[in-house]
Amino acid sequence: MSLFRVLTLFFLSIVGLQAYPQDQKFITGEVMDVSNSEPLIGANVYWEGKSTSGVVTNLEGKFELELIPLPARLVISYVGFERSVRVINQKDAEKPIRFYLKQEEMSLDEIIIQERKPDEQLKNMEMGKASIPIETIKNIPALFGEVDLFRSLQLLPGVQTAGEGTTGLFVRGGSADQNLVQLDGAPVYNPSHFFGIFSVFNPDGLKSVDLYKGNMPASFGGRAASLIDVSLREGNNQQVRGEGGIGSISSRLTVDGPLFGKNSTFILSGRRTYADIFLRLSSDDAIRNNSLNFHDLSGKFAFVLGEKDKVSISSYQGSDFLGLDVAFGLGWTNWVTAVNWSRVKSDKFFFDLQSYHSRYKYSVEFDDPENGFEWSNKLSESGIKAIWTAIPTDKFQVNWGVHSQFYNFAPVDLDPASGSAIRPIVTNPKNGLLNNLFVSGNYEISPKLSAEAGLRWGLFNQVGRGVDYLYEGEVPGPQVELTDSLKFGTFENMHFYQGLEPRIAFRYRISDFFTVKTAYNRNFQYIQIASNSSAGLPIDRWILSGRYVEPVKSDQISLGLFHNFDQDRWELSVEGYYKDLDNVIDLRNGAQVLFTDQVETELLAGKGWAYGTEFLLRKNIGKTTGWLSYTWSRAWRKIAGVSKNQAYNPRFDRPNDVTLVLNHEFSPSWSAGLTFVYTTGQAVSYPVGSYRVDNQSVPLYSEFRNLDRFPDYHRMDASVTWKNSDKGRKWRGSWNFSIYNLYGRKNPFAYEFRQIYNEDITFDGGSDGEIISSRPGVVMTYLFTFLPSITYNFQF
């Protein structure tokens, strides 16, 4: 739930409470979710027959309602929960009453799978924001049965994937490094396991995920394309509970409960894959001697400190390791910690303070007596953010704050092993200090027209310790002569950028069922990945803005029409957008960026733009839920030195994108899910000929990039879930059977243009024997055809 919605609900509850003078008698209490004892915010509380004079619960799930002659029946209702009716007599009214509501998960008629009110999209100011409830994500058929957050987000309109089986996100024409992925407010720099096949988040430990594709609130910034705001859930304060699953390639367990009484809770979540066990079963030494695994651990501790304060501490640690032939190892680790303090200073004034530290590290080891080495690198971001929120009137809300971020990109460190003949490499560190001031206001001009205006001011300093290199003509390049170098001491200013980032949005309610919205959003991004491959690698090099690299600037305008019908059971939206990007980077042909201290000599810079229209029809209530989306979009780049300086489509430009996601509850025990995706093939370059150099045939490519297309991509996945809710009172288990790529479509992962020897695509001309024939050919690699998996999930 976004801060805005929470505050709105809080505000409404305050308005409700203030409608009653203090000299009257009130009944007080709180409303909680029986499954986890979390407060239910915005629950309706009223005396039976007097629903119009009721109140709603506040941020802490508490309410205060004017007394009527007792005994009387008090009604508590909340969307998605069973209604509770209790007779209240005089004695009950003398002290606060606690109500526990039970989720309506067994109700077949009114299954609600959204975590917001049914007409929310009509009322709020948000554009380009998409949310998928965690429960929905868990019902989507999954690759290897591994429920995956990012793969689910790829099913939303406006979100493209780099290719088969990867979790990289390309949002509205932005590249993968232009997404800010954050966990409880702390950035996660490499949010993927297994080279992008899985994302790092264990869904059991998550509370919510919000994707901002466009109109990002002014309190967020730093990335040009999107914000993926992931929240860990808090533990319940009643008893220790758990859930988990045993899957085809990994198992997971989550435990939560009270920590030191009911005012503090904990949740711990862990996941570990056992792919390396499969590798060891191989009879082939070349496979058996490899290892491949990942794990992740997350935890959150929440403390309620009195009536007004709440503190939570969240942490995530996840690692991958790939070992080859015992001698070679590649490992990478994310470690993220966030501390959040929320204070309710008054009914109309709130304060939130957040601090975090995020560190990403990778290490490569090669155990060889002559050329062995250990190569490692790490980067970190530390930040502190303070937000003040005020609600002066029921029509106006304002928040303001400051956000300071410190980036530290450590030197590349290549350390030769003892006896190794190679030379050590140590580059200079890169540091950046980004201070942001932001203010945002939301004003209801009339019952139909609302406006939101925000401004974020980023002040970025590249600071020492570091070195800047000077080049002849001030234009760095591989062959340009180096004229001098400048050394900077710790925190000495090296280069400064600043930029204003306005965010403006309007909402006009045409009727109770139609809303039109428009928004403009500017973002600056001061860090980028120096890479020109489409999928992220663990060893990708992040670079800071500085003397030669200007910050990315993104401007986006959007317009949308939103419609609800059939008593808010269906949502329909159409959103169009246009986005401009400045200072996006690419790499020179044959660039070497991993070990150089002069990475600017390998970079090219240019512009980009993207536009599109996104249609979404969504059903959130009923036995059958899901959505159908269609996106038409285009993405372009124009970079001096690439494609003869002409505009070209990046690989993830896929004009047509159709997604169908369905989930159906047949009975309390049986449910099924179905997913279908269709997209235009990736933009790629095929050879236009071949030529002969160095006694071999080499593919000849056009000077223009990505003029060709992979065949269209389509795939259908299906799953069936059976759960036995009666299997003991404390243990509830379920089986999920999934099939990825139901009809076995051979979607290409790659095309390799190479010589085919002896009419055998597996023949290796170097070592498999005499070459009898040779001809040019095309070899397609495809992944994951008809891939079944089974997972056992449980709760206790």
Added chain:
Amino acid sequence: MNRLFLVLLIFCFSSCQEEVTLPLGTKSELVPTIEAYWTDQGSFNEVKFTLSKDYYDSSEVVEIADAEVFITIPGTEKVVPFGYFGGTKSYKPINPLEKAEVGETYQLNVRWGENTYISEGVMLEPPTVDSITWSFEEERSFREQGYYVKVYGKIPFENDNNYRIRVIENDTLKNQREDYLLFDDTFGLAFFEEGLELGYSFQENDRVRLELFRLNQDAFDYLNQLVNLLFSDGGLFSPPPQNPDTNIRVVSGNPEVLGYFIVSPVLSRSLVIQAKYD
């Protein structure tokens, strides 16, 4: 990185490969390709001049035999004319005694119809190769069992440290993409003094010839980019494929040209792998 991904593919056990036929574009005009060596060893000095072809065309490339090819020393009257030799299908110096001298800058000139191409390179001083040894090695990480050759030498230079070692095994140039042995001084050059082991296993009685070239930066970049292109599998982890940046300039005519001009000293050594000397 390709091997890393291979392991992932193994893990993703349902991955497969098959040959397909894709509709590919063609060039409206075939692109001239020049492959020129100018060294201090007469037998290496030649210019191959061919045309590109359609990708699926499995016939031999067309050799251009009617070009005017010569090498000059800019600022001097020196001209080294080349003539076409049908036996080698290449242009060679008419005077076979002509060869490159250290410190000199040379310019390649190729004229064919309306097309004129030039390229320049500096003849660099050669490093020293002291000795070559071989020994039998049991299976190791990333190395199969077999005979391995080590090259010992000295590279005393501060700059222009770009090298290629060509290996010819039993009269066959090892030119598979994994066979290219290119190195510079990114990781230092001490390994050359301590013995650079070639990454190929040989068998007893194999005849091995090593050819060490010291390259100009642009020629070295060309070969590096060529190897990158040969390793490109068209997947997400590969950069967009691009032709290597040629160091040959078009003066007039067809604006496209492929290939490279290498000016380099050559150190050549031959040996026969024999167990008794192991």
